[in-house]
Amino acid sequence: MINKKVGPGFFLMLLLTSFAVWSCRKDFSKISVADWQAELAAPFIHTTIVLDNLFPDDSNLVTLEDSSLVYFYFKDSVFSLSADTALDLTDDIVVDQGFSLGELLMGDFGFDTALAMTEILPYLDQAIQDTLLKYDGQLTYFPPFSILEPVVVGSEPIEDFIQLEFSDGKMIVTVSNSLPVPLNNIDFQLLDEVGQNIITEVVINELPPSAQVSDTTLLIGTTLGNEFSFKILSLESPGSFPDMVLIDLSRGLGFDLLATGLKVVGGQARISDQIMYSDMEMIDFGLDPEQLKHISFMSGNFVYNLSSEVNIDINVNIQLPTALIDNEIPQQEFIITANGSTQQTWDVSGMTADLTTDAEQPYNRMPIEIMLTVLPTDNLVTFDSSDKINGFFSLEQIKLDFADGYMGKQTVNISQDTFDLNFDFLKRLKGELILEEPSITMSYVNSIGVSFRISTEFLAYNSETGQSHYLEMDSVDIEVPAQIGDSVEGAIIIDKTNSSIVDFLAIRPDRIIYYGGGISNPEGENLNFITQISRLTADAEIKIPLILRAAHLNFVDTLGFSASSDGFPIREGTMKLNIMNGFPFDLTMSMVLTDSISGQILDKLTFDEIASAEVDDKGKVIGKKASEITVGFSKEFLTNMKLSNQALLEVETSTFGQGEVPVVLYSDYEIDITIAFSGKIKP
Amino acid sequence: MMKNITKYHIVLSLVFLLMGKAFPQTDLLLHGFRFIPQSNYNNPAFIPEGKLFIGIPLISSVSNSTYSSSFSLDDILATKAGSDSLYLNLGGLITDSNEDKMLTEYFESDLLYVGFKINNNYLSFGIRNRLFSRVFYADDLVKLLWNGNANYIDEELDLSSTILNQDHFLAYYVNFGFVIREKISIGLRANLNQGLSSIQTQQNNIRITTTSNDQSIFSFNAKTSFLVNTSGLVSDSTSNFNVSNYLFNFQNIGFSVDIGADFKVSDRVNLNFSILDIGRLNWKSGLKSYESNTDSIEFSGIYADINSKGDIFAAYGDSLAALIDINEFEQVFSTSLPSRIYAGLEYYSLDRKNRLSFTFAGTFLRNKCSPAVSFGFEREVSKHFAFKINYSWLQYAPLNLGTGLAFNFKPFQFYFLTDNVFSTFLWDKQKYLNFRFGVNLVFPEKRHIPKGDPVFRTR
DSSP states (O other): OHHHHOOHHHHHHHHHHHHHHHHTSSOTTOEEOTTOOOEEEEEEEEEEEEGGGGOTTOTTEEEOTTSBEEEEEEEEEEEEEEHHHHOOOOSOEEEEEEEEOOOEEEOOEEEEEEEEHHHHGGGSOHHHHHHHHHTTTSEEEOOOEEOSSOEEEEOOOOTTEEEEEEEEEEEEEEEEEOSSSOEEEEEEEEEETTTTEEEEEEEEEEEOTTOEEEEEEEOTTOEEESOEEEEEEEEEEOOOTTSEEEOOTTOEEEEEEEEEEEEEEEEEEOOOOEEEEEEEEEEEOOOSSOEEEEEEEEEEEEEEEEEEOOSSOEEEEEEOTTEEBTTBOOEEEEEEOTTOEEEEEEEOTTOEEEOOOOSSSOSSEEEEEEEEEEOOOSSOEEEETTOEEEEEEEEEEEEEEEEEEEOOOOEEEEEEEEEEOOOHHHHHEEEEEEESSOEEEEEEEEOOBSOEEEEEEEEEEOTTTOOEEEEOBOOEEEOOOSSTTOOEEEEEEEOTTTBOHHHHHHTOOSEEEEEEEEEESTTSOOOEEEETTOEEEEEEEEEEEOEEEEEEEEEEEEOSEEOOOTTOOEEEEEEEEEEEEOSSEEEEEEEEEEOTTTOOEEEEEEEEEEOOOEEOTTSOEEEOEEEEEEEEEOHHHHHHHHHOSEEEEEEEEEETTTTTSOEEOBTTOEEEEEEEEEEEEOO | OHHHHHHHHHHHHHHHHGGGGOOOOSOTTTTTOTTSGGGGGTOTTOOOSSSEEEEOTTTSOEEEEEEESSOOHHHHEEEOTTOOSEEEOOGGGOOOOSSOEEEEEEEEEEEEEEEEEETTEEEEEEEEEEEEEEEEEOHHHHIIIIIOSGGGBTOEEEOTTOEEEEEEEEEEEEEEEEEETTTEEEEEEEEEEEEEEEEEEEEEOOEEEEEEETTTEEEEEEEOOEEEEEESOOOBTTBOOOHHHHHTOOSSEEEEEEEEEEEEOSSSEEEEEEEEEEEEEEEOSSEEEEEESOSEEEEOOEEOOTTOOEEHHHHHHHHHHHHSOEEEEOOOEEEEOOOEEEEEEEEEOTTSSEEEEEEEEEEEETTEEEEEEEEEEEEOOSSSEEEEEEEEEESSOOOEEEEEEEEEETTEEEEEEESOTHHHHSGGGOSEEEEEEEEEEEEOOTTTSOTTOOHHHHO
C-alpha cells in the first residue's frame, strides 16, 4: 500500500521540489521586446515659413509697400567736401612793412645883418678912417678904401634847430651896398660857425651903390649848425671922386641869408607836422591757383603791430579802402608816441572786400592805405631819415563767410572706407545667382559753387571665397548751385546700364571698399563761389531688389532648433511631407547631421523634388504648388541624430524655370510644410 | 516625454500581465475542505474538525489567484530557438471580438487567525490582508499597444471598456458558525475593513482615432474623459512612501459581511451556500482623483517656428503631454467589494472520510457574474493527512485539476492547495493560477487523535 510506504513528508517534499523545479522554467530577467513592432503614425510638425522668416537677423532686408523685398545698405557721408576743400584760408595772411621817417620838410630860415662903415673903419687905413670920421655926415668925396684885414660879421643862433643834414634846399645870400660908392672885389665866406665849415665863398667884382647881389648855395648833403657868419676877405671901393656924396658911416654892406626849400634827413630840430608816409599797400592772400574776386569774413581779426624808432610822435591812419564793414570803409587812426609801439586787433567779422582793385593783379589782393603823419614838436628833437616805424599787419583766425572768383583746378580725395555689408542671406548662398536690378545710388547735396568731377572706385570683396571685383563706372560731374545760398541735390546712380554692377554683386560681397577722388573746375576757369556753409556731401545707398535668377544655388544654415531624438518615439520609419510651396524655387532640402567639432557628416536625410510655385510674366508667384514627399529614415539615422550636436539645413534650389526666368521675391511668399511620421515604436 | 508615456503604458501592461506569476480566488478546492480551518473563508458556516486553531501569524494562510480571460503567460512570452530570452508577443491577444478582456488578481494572507470550538459551534477571529485587482481591457487597447496606431488609420480604437480597480485592505473579522439541530450550520462573519489603498476607474470614455488628411497627413482625435479615484497612493517628492503610515491608516473604514449555511440533507449529502464580501469600503484619506479636463482632444502636430531654439522633439513631447490635461483633486469615494457566491453539494461515504463534491462559484465583477464549477473528491486519510482533488471549470479556463494536501504534525498543520495543479509546474501556460498554503497550530479534540499514535500506522 502506498500509504504504508510513503509518508506525508514525502508528498510535502515532492510538492516543494516540483514547485521549485518548475518555477525556474522561465527566466523573466530576459524578456525581449524585439518582436514588438508597433507602428506609430503621428502628425509631427507643421510650419509656415514666410520668406521674411528666413532672414530674421537680416536688418538690411526691407519690405517695400508692395511687399517686395529689397536689400538696402545705407551709409551717410561717404564723402564730404567743405568750403575748405575748395578754398583753404586756414593760414594767417601777414604783411611785414617798415616805414622810414625819410626826408622831413623844414621851414625856411635866415637872417639879415649889416656891416656899417663904422664897423669897417677899424680895418681901414688910418688916414681913411680919419677922413671918413671927419666927413661923416658931410657931402664930400668918399675916399677910396680897402680893408686891410678880413672883417667878420656874425649872426644870432637860429632857434629851430641846432644842426641839420639837408637833403634838399638852398641857401641864398644877398649882399647889398648902401654906401654911395661902388664896392669892388668883394670876397667873403659864409661860415658855419658850429661846424667851422665854409658854406660858400662869394666874390663880387663890383657892387654899385644901392645895388645888391645874391648868391645861392645848394644845401644837398650839407650839414649845418644853427650859427652862421660872414668873413669878408676883401673889400675895396674906388671912392666917389669926382662926385661928392654924403658920407654916412652908419651905412655899409648889408647881408641877407635865407635857407629855403629845405629837406632834411637828420639833425636836431623842431619839426613841423608833415606827412611822413602815405601809400597803398596790398595784402595778398597768397593763394594759388585760387583767384578770389571778393571775399567776406565770418570772423577774423586784422592785427597790426607798429613799433616806432622815431623820436617824434606819429599819427597813424589805416584804411581798407575796398572793404566794408557795416557799409563803412574800415579805418583806424591813432598816434604812436616817439619811440613807442602799439598793437591793435581789429575785428573784421562781417567784412567784405573787393580784391580786384589792383590793376596788375585783379584778384587775391586787398589794398590797405596807410598814412603816417609826423606831429609837430615843441622841442628840438634829434631825428634821422633812417628812423622808421616797423609795421606788422596780419589777418588772423579768419573764417570765410563767402568768396567768389576762380577756385582753380584742384584735386580732392575721397578717403578709403568700407561698406560692411550684412547681407546675411546672400552671404550664405553658394552657386550662381544673378541679381537683376541692383544699384548703388550716391545721393549728394551740393552748395559749393564749384564744379567737381568725381571718380569713385568700388571694390567688392567676398571674404569667404576670396573673390573680388572692381566696379567699372565712369566719372561723374556734380551739379553746381546757380547762386549763393542755393543747394542742388543730385544722385549718381550706378546700375547695370552704366556699370558692371551685376557682375560686381554676383560675388555676393560682404565688404565693399570705396575710395576715389575728383577735380574741381574740370572744364577750366569759371566763376565759383563758396560760403562758409557750403558743403558737398554724399550718402551711398546700395539697393538690391530681390529680383533674381539662380540655378543650382546652395545654402547651408544651422537649424535653430536641435533634434536630439532622445524623446523621439520612433526607431525607424518614414517621414511624410506635404508641402505647399509658395516660393518660386524648386527645392531639394537635406537635413545634415554633423559633428560640429570635427565637421564630420554623420548622416543626411534628403527631401527631393519640391516643386516651385509658378510665376507670372513679371516673376511674381501666382499660386502655391503642392508636393508630397515620403522619406525613409533608419535606426542609424536616429542614432546619428543622437550623436550629432548640430543639424544643418542644406538647400539646393533653382528659381522657377530652372533659373531662366527672373523671379521677384516678396516678403509674403510662404511655404507650408506639414510633416508626419510613421514608423516602428522605439521599445 | 513621448518615450516616458510609451514606457508607462508598457510597464503598466506588463504589471498586470506578469501578475500571473502569482496564483485564483475562486478557491474551489478550499471550498468544503474542512480539514483546514481556513475553509470557512468560503463559507462562514463551515466548522473545521478540531478544537483550537491558531494560525501562525503571516503564514497561516497565503493565497493568490490570477485569472486571465484571454491569455496565459506562455501566450505572450515565447521562447525562440537558440535564444534563452523570452519574447513578448501580444499579437495573439488580438481577437477582433467585442468582448472585453479581464485580468483579476486576488492576494490574501492571514496576519492573525484564531478559531476554537464552543460546544459544536465555532468561533474564529483574525486579521486578513486582502488585495483585489481587476483589470478589464479593451481589445483595442492591445491593438494599440502591440500594433500601434499606424494599422488603424481612420478607425476608432475604443478603449472605454478598460478599467483598473484595485483595493487593498485589512479585514478584522469575527466569524461565528453555529449548529442548529445538528443538521444545519449557519455562519456569519462580520468584517471591519481598514482600507489601505485603492484605485478605482470611475469613468473611462477614451476613444482614439488616427485620421488621415491632406492638411496634417495624420491627426489624432480622441475622446478623453475619464475619472480615476485613488487613495493611499499619494506620495510626492517631499514625502516618501511610509509603510507605517500606510498600514496604520484607519481613516478608510468599511464593513462587510459574509454569510453561509451548511445543510446536512442526509447522512451522506450536504448542501452549502454562502455569499461573501457584501459590503463597501469608504475611502477618505490619502485621496487623489484624476480627471480629464477635456472631453476630447485633437492633435495635428505642433507648429514649429524655424527660427526658434530648443529641441523640437522635446517641444513635440511637451505638446503631447500638454494634451493630457489632467485635473488632480481630492474626492471621497467608496468601492464595493467583489462579491462572491458559493453553492455546494457534497456526497459522503458512509464513514464520512471520503467525499464527492460539486461546487458552483460565481464572482461578481462589473455587474457580471463570472461563473465556475468544480467536481472534487476529498479523502481524510487520517487525522494527520487529508487530500482533495478536483476538476474545475472556469469560464475562460475550462480545464483545471486541483490538488490539496493537508498534514497535521501535532500541533502543526501544513497545507497546500491549488485549484489548478498545473499552476505549480506549467503555470506559464495557465489562464487560471491559484494556490494557497499555510501553517496552523491545530489542537484536535483528544478523542480524535490518540497521543503518540502515528497517523498512518493506526489505520
